[in-house]
Amino acid sequence: MLPDVIEIQPLGAAPKAEITVPGSKSITNRALILAALARGEVTLRGALWSEDTQVMTNALQQLGFEIEVKRDSRESCNRTLHVKGLDGRISRAGSSDDPLELFVGNAGTAARFLAAFVCLGKGAYRLRGVKRMHERPQAALFHALRELGYRIDANRDRLPAVIHGSGPRATACRISIDESSQFASGLLLCAGAGSWTVQLADGAVEEAAYVAMTRQLIGSFPHGGGEFQIEADASSASYFVAADWLFDRLPGTGVKIAAYPQSSWQIDAAFPKFLPLPARVSRATDLGDSIMTAMVLAPFADQAIMFTELGRLRVQECERVAALRAELTKCGAKVLERGQSLTIYPAGESLHGATIETYQDHRMAMCFAILGLKIPGIKIKNPACVRKTFPNFFQKLAAPPPVGLGAVLFDPQSGVPLEGEHLFAG
Numbered sequence: 001m002l003p004d005v006i007e008i009q010p011l012g013a014a015p016k017a018e019i020t021v022p023g024s025k026s027i028t029n030r031a032l033i034l035a036a037l038a039r040g041e042v043t044l045r046g047a048l049w050s051e052d053t054q055v056m057t058n059a060l061q062q063l064g065f066e067i068e069v070k071r072d073s074r075e076s077c078n079r080t081l082h083v084k085g086l087d088g089r090i091s092r093a094g095s096s097d098d099p100l101e102l103f104v105g106n107a108g109t110a111a112r113f114l115a116a117f118v119c120l121g122k123g124a125y126r127l128r129g130v131k132r133m134h135e136r137p138q139a140a141l142f143h144a145l146r147e148l149g150y151r152i153d154a155n156r157d158r159l160p161a162v163i164h165g166s167g168p169r170a171t172a173c174r175i176s177i178d179e180s181s182q183f184a185s186g187l188l189l190c191a192g193a194g195s196w197t198v199q200l201a202d203g204a205v206e207e208a209a210y211v212a213m214t215r216q217l218i219g220s221f222p223h224g225g226g227e228f229q230i231e232a233d234a235s236s237a238s239y240f241v242a243a244d245w246l247f248d249r250l251p252g253t254g255v256k257i258a259a260y261p262q263s264s265w266q267i268d269a270a271f272p273k274f275l276p277l278p279a280r281v282s283r284a285t286d287l288g289d290s291i292m293t294a295m296v297l298a299p300f301a302d303q304a305i306m307f308t309e310l311g312r313l314r315v316q317e318c319e320r321v322a323a324l325r326a327e328l329t330k331c332g333a334k335v336l337e338r339g340q341s342l343t344i345y346p347a348g349e350s351l352h353g354a355t356i357e358t359y360q361d362h363r364m365a366m367c368f369a370i371l372g373l374k375i376p377g378i379k380i381k382n383p384a385c386v387r388k389t390f391p392n393f394f395q396k397l398a399a400p401p402p403v404g405l406g407a408v409l410f411d412p413q414s415g416v417p418l419e420g421e422h423l424f425a426g
Contacts, residue, residue, distance in 0.1 A: 002384045002394065002425055005355070006418065008372030009408040014247035014254030015401040019240045021257055022077040023048040024233040024266060025389045026210065029056045029109040030217050031228055033117055033189045036065050038085030040225025046072065047230050049079040051388045052107040057081070059102045059114055063121070064091030077392050085225065088193035090165070093123020099162050104129040106317055106360070106388070108182050111159060112141055116186035119150045120194055121165035128160035132360065137315055140176045141183040147173040148196055172197035177208055179315055185214040192218075209267035209288060216265055231261045234268035235363075236390050238290035239370050242297055243405060245275045246374050255405065277301050284309035289363055295324050296367045299333040299347035300374075311340045317388070318359035327368060330354040331375065353377015362388040369397065373405070379412055387425035394423040 023046040032053070035042035047053065049069075061067055065083060072078035094100035102118070104110040104127055111133055118125040128134075139157035146152055149169045154161035175198060177184045187198045188211070200211070222228055237257045244255035261269040268290040274281060277298060283291050291307060298305040313320035325335045325342060331354045334345040353376050356368040362385050372378030386393045397407045398419060410417045 001421075002423060003411045003413070003418070005379050005381050005412055006383045006394070006409050007377070007379045007412040008369055008397070009410070010376050011247065011373050011405065011407055014244050015406050016254055017401040017403065017405055018256045018258050019237075019396055019404070020075050020259070021232040021237045021240070022050070022075055022390060022392070023230040024261070025050065025052050026109065026213060026233075027217065027230045027265065028053045029107070029113060030185065030189060030214060031221070031230060032056050032060060032081070032083065033113050034218065034221045034223070035081075035083035035228075036060050036063075036085055036117075037088050037190070037193045038083070038221075038223050038225055039087045040085055042083050042085060042222060042225055043227045044081040044083065045227060045229045046075070046232075047079050047081045048233065048389070049077055050391055051105060052110065055103065055105045055107045056110045056113070059104065059110060062092065062100065062102060063118070077390070088120060088168070090118065090121035093121045093165060094125060096124050096162075096164065099124035099126035101126050101128070104133060104159070106130045106133045108133075108136065108180065108316070111136075111138070112180065112182040112186040113189060115141055115161070115163060116145065116190045116194075118163050119145060119148070119165045120167060120190060122167055124162055124164050126160060126162045132317065134159045137179040140179060141186060144173040144175040144183065144187060144198075147171075148194070168193065168195045170195040172199065174199045174201045176201045177211065178311075180312065181208050181210040184211050188214050188218065208284075213265045216263075231263060231265070232257065232259050233389070234261045234266040234271065235289040236366075236393075237261070238268055238271040238293040239366050239393070240396075240405075241272050241275070242293050242370050243373055245297065246300065246370070277305050279303055280306045280308060282309045283307065283313060292320065292324060292363050292367050293370070295328070295342065295344060296371050298344035299328070299351055301346055304343055304345045306341055306343045308341045310342065317361040318364065320361065320364070323357075323359050323361065323364055327354070327356050327364065330356070331371065331378070351375050353379070355379040356381060358382050358385055360385050362386045362390065366390065366393055369394070373397075373407060384425040391425045392423075394418075394425070395420070398423055
């Protein structure tokens with residue numbers, strides 16, 4: 001079990017390593033919904049097994065779906081999932097007086113996808129999560145579901161919410177993805193089974209990266225049953241690409257990623273193309289969650305880097321714009337926040353160690369852990385928050401090459417190095 005705080009001892013150089021990264025969270029949770037809707041059994045290979053995907057799996061099992069979970073011999077945080085689809089039906093439901101309870105944690109994909117999915121059932125479902133999930137936006141999705149004819153009971157249009165399913169309805173809705181593309185993805189995943197026509201209200205943003213991923217996945221999925229391979233998570237891979245660049249400045253020369261995503265589905269698969277960093281990087285059009293990884297690299301750039309269109313980062317697992325500014329500043333970086341942008345300036349030798357607040361956000365923990373491979377004295381609070389998408393992240397940092405980076409991680413209170421199961425965020 002990970003301690004409350006870990007410290008990372010910097011590496012002298014990037015090792016020769018080939019890192020296996022767990023499956024894509026975004027693809028796994030989309031594939032689970034599609035598999036439940038399928039006309040027969042679907043086998044999902046390379047599925048991520050982390051807090052977010054376990055939340056989705058547990059919820060589907062509560063709804064009456066049979067899901068067999070088997071270990072993956074190639075990656076300990078992946079699973080092979082055998083899902084028996086029910087051809088658009090949901091076999092279990094609660095009543096208005098006693099809704100079926102579904103817990104979504106702080107998983108945006110589970111919260112948004114399940115909200116649309118349970119409308120296909122016949123009964124009432126209560127979705128709830130952790131405190132932060134109850135603060136995150138849901139209103140645009142709830143408005144669209146009401147437009148389709150479903151009853152949603154929700155204070156301030158946030159979770160917890162009771163959703164009254166009444167089966168398919170041949171109706172239409174418009175959905176804004178200003179706050180989250182997951183709203184549109186949830187509707188699109190269920191649109192075929194629900195007989196819904198879904199239109200995006202934002203014109204050109206219809207091809208936003210994660211909406212495009214959803215459309216491509218729907219188009220290639222074995223809806224009649226069969227097998228589906230989930231590719232490695234590009235956002236998770238970005239940390240190891242970043243570590244390589246920090247030392248060699250030539251991505252892929254020291255640290256490589258096994259089975260790096262080859263499709264165009266994940267926007268973050270483009271991360272290596274953004275090294276060295278250009279003067280301007282957009283969250284809307286250039287990078288997804290890996291833009292946070294890029295921000296931690298920005299103090300090492302030769303020029304100021306402006307990161308733009310960051311509005312959605314403010315309403316995710318934490319207020320990520322403010323969090324990144326605060327923690328980078330704590331480490332000696334100069335960061336200017338203006339509107340929905342952050343400008344980060346070259347820091348030279350002024351970067352130094354600090355105790356990093358992670359705000360219960362897995363990506364804050366992983367980003368600053370990579371900084372700790374270069375800068376001495378970086379301590380990460382609540383490192384176990386990586387369980388959300390990458391439970392064995394710190395094991396990958398510490399494992400000896402060629403399967404890991406060979407970094408030394410230790411408990412700063414005792415000074416004892418941490419190894420093996422002590423680095424797993426279970």
